[in-house]
Amino acid sequence: MGYFFRLLQLLSTCVALSLVASESAWNADVSNWSMFIWCFCFAVTLLSLLVELCELHKSFSWSWDNFLITYTCFSALVCLSASIMYPIIYLQMLSYGTQRNHAIAATAFSCIASVAYAMDAVWTCVKTSEPFCSFIGLLKKLEITVACGIFAFISNTFLYTHQPALEWCVAVYSICFILGVISLLRQRCDCHKSLPSSRFVLGQTVLAVLLYTTAAVLWPLYQINEQFGGNPQRSNDVSCGAGYSVCIWDQQLAVAILTAINLLIYVVDLVISASRSEALPEGS
Template identity: 60%
Template sequence: MVPLPFLLGYFLRLLQLLSTCLAFSFVVSVGTWMGAVSNWSVFVWCFCFLVTLIILIIEFCGLQSRFPFSWYNFLITYACYAALLCISASIVYPITYIWFFPHGRSQDHAIAATAFSCIASVAYASEVAWARTWLWLGVITGYMVTVPGLLKGLETFVACVIFAFISSPHLYVHQPALLWCVAVYSVCFLLAAAALLLNWCDCDNRLPIAFPTFLLGLTLLSVLLYTSALVLWPLYQFDEQFGGQPERSSCNDGLIYSVCTWDQQLAVAILTGLPVPSSLQVMMSSSWILI
């Protein structure tokens, strides 16, 4: 008899598989797959579908023990990132596309794809919540199931989204301060990814210092770096005295299915503020562990 925790996990993964498959199928079937945002959304749904399918096959074949890392840490890490990816696709895709389609089959399919993307987001988020519940009951363990682990995952995801928005060098190459901000995003991403990889590969006990102390030092550095970017990026992008543009003008980027330059700058400014409170929460959690 399959234990209830694992049976629920199978059900959630089947729901994830079905919803992501339908999401990208609706987009591709009517030719609404155009532009960078649509390409990225379809990639998100296809990637989540493929990885979820591989996970199901591995679990049905009982091959989890063949992998040289914590399988449960991998599942929770993947569910966390998949939930964030699907949520972002559920927001960005309809904002960029649905309102531009005329009423008809294309718009209906875009709405259906968004709906199934939202279902996939709920399914992945439910898996994370399910793992949190069984952590409290002592059934499973793992760093990624804890609040500091989830916040570290959120920090790396936010950094990846920022990289997508600053993929055009013209947003920052004209100012050294903005180049500093890009360096901050890169360094903080690498630090957070290093912390997750060390724990995921069960190498955290090989450090010369305790892992909570190591994590506390990395997080403190990330807070300081992100705080500097939180000040410099809006200052040099939106203050006229520093060559910025305080108000949004009409989008003249020449592409219908794209995000305007000013909107990209604003999105990066907002996203820069997200890792600071999460990092502070990680610091508080790590401090309590040390005590």
């Protein structure tokens, strides 16, 4: 099953980048980014497949399954971002014809790659014996990965420095990211044995859900709602006028989408952590 997922990932990313390259449909910043994502995922997946076929991973001192889960989670996220950003920003500017058809097909194969990477991560979690490769561990890694994607977009400080509410959103992303990293590190050392791990994780998840809920409301409210100084239409953003480059409005939309995705992941994490906490005996 693992080889099947690898082959599907190779096929979908290869077809996506080939369709775009065959019509030279990547003459913009956003399509360059999408092409880089597909090429990177294709190259690393091919390398990991060769490592498994040659059984080289058995000589590694670190967990190969843990690497696969981290990489597939990351690849699922970046392929999903390419599947969203490429058609939103670039596809709408193409006229009907072969180039547009190739771009639509490339978007479809990028979506297939996202699903293949996500299913691969779940499959690896199911079959591995790693202590932190459970479904909860997978969710924790997804939360951190999505946060990294958010940080990539908010690296432009012009997006939030003009509003205290938006600065609060950035603080939320930072706090939840730090707590998530601490949770991962605690699972990699013996320090979790001296603390009520289940209660700590549950409390951290509850806090993250509350904080991300505020960010999921405030970010689009102050960025897109015109009554709060936002810009509801991409065409009204002067930075979107030159070519197909990713402008401020695109970055604002991407952060809003990733915030909603991470909030959904935290909610699922909370439900599972709460159910596990109730199943534990008193004092655990």
